[in-house]
Amino acid sequence: MTSVDFLAKEKIWFDKPRYDEAERRFYEQKNGGAAQTTQDVGANAILQDIARARENIQKSLAGNAASNNPADQGELISRIKSLELENRSLHKVVDDLRAALSRLECRVAVLEKPPASVTAAPLRTCANGSAVQQKNSGPVKEDDDDDIDLFGSDDDEEADKLKEQRLKEYAEKKAKKPALIAKSSILLDVKPWDDETDMAKLEECVRSVQADGLLWGASKLVPVGYGIKKLQISCVVEDDKVGTDLLEEEITKFEDFVQSVDVAAFNKI
Numbered sequence: 001m002t003s004v005d006f007l008a009k010e011k012i013w014f015d016k017p018r019y020d021e022a023e024r025r026f027y028e029q030k031n032g033g034a035a036q037t038t039q040d041v042g043a044n045a046i047l048q049d050i051a052r053a054r055e056n057i058q059k060s061l062a063g064n065a066a067s068n069n070p071a072d073q074g075e076l077i078s079r080i081k082s083l084e085l086e087n088r089s090l091h092k093v094v095d096d097l098r099a100a101l102s103r104l105e106c107r108v109a110v111l112e113k114p115p116a117s118v119t120a121a122p123l124r125t126c127a128n129g130s131a132v133q134q135k136n137s138g139p140v141k142e143d144d145d146d147d148i149d150l151f152g153s154d155d156d157e158e159a160d161k162l163k164e165q166r167l168k169e170y171a172e173k174k175a176k177k178p179a180l181i182a183k184s185s186i187l188l189d190v191k192p193w194d195d196e197t198d199m200a201k202l203e204e205c206v207r208s209v210q211a212d213g214l215l216w217g218a219s220k221l222v223p224v225g226y227g228i229k230k231l232q233i234s235c236v237v238e239d240d241k242v243g244t245d246l247l248e249e250e251i252t253k254f255e256d257f258v259q260s261v262d263v264a265a266f267n268k269i
Contacts, residue, residue, distance in 0.1 A: 182239040187265035189230065190251060190258055195227040202257040203231055209250040213241030232264065 148246045190206055192199065199221055207216050219233035237243070 002154050018045075034102055035264075047054055082186060150241065175187075183236055183269040184239055184262060185234065185236055185265075185269055186247070186269045187234050188247065188251075189264045190231040190260040191224070191260050191262075192228065192230070192257060193259050199229060199231060202254070203233070205254040206231065206251055207235060209247065211246065214247075215239030236269070 064257045188206075190202065192202055203219055217234035217236065219231060221229040222232050224230050235247070236246075243268070244263050248263075251261045252258055
């Protein structure tokens, strides 16, 4: 028996994989749709990436088209021009400041220039082109002829006379000016011993206190309690002449009427 006859008699199912695949798809469709295979999932992911890339490319192209808008280009050009003008103005301000600083340096150098009796020092050129004499750090040699002053004595005498006259005028003016007198307003509380004290007599005793720089003012009786009233009296004093200690000492001398003296208020005028 040949090999061909053997294979012809042998029962072999060569199409079994195809039938298995058809059976699998049948049951997947029957159960509500089959799940995608791994190859299908990979293909869908690649398609989604391609779609996103296309969308990004379209957006970028749209952005470039918008940036190429003539209106936007004109606005950009105008802003660049304004920045250039501002830059020029700033350069001008900086140049002006440099020139001012140069002039100031030259002026300071001129003010620091040594007197005429000092030997001449080399010149230094400033930024604006003017020449300024530098200070000489070496020893200064004075000329003997500078010690001889033939006409300076008269000028000194006139200057001394003018100075004395001005001092005299200032002293006279200051003497005529009235001095400022510091004053204070004082409110005193004078308390009696009891309700039987004669308050009119007490006030008379208080007002009998007289001193240079003391001026008595208004007065009134203020109830304290239990029928007792105190005398509240105001006065104006000159600070350099009269003080509160002096007033309390003089008023408390009237022991028959006065129990105590208190300062109720003290204000500078």
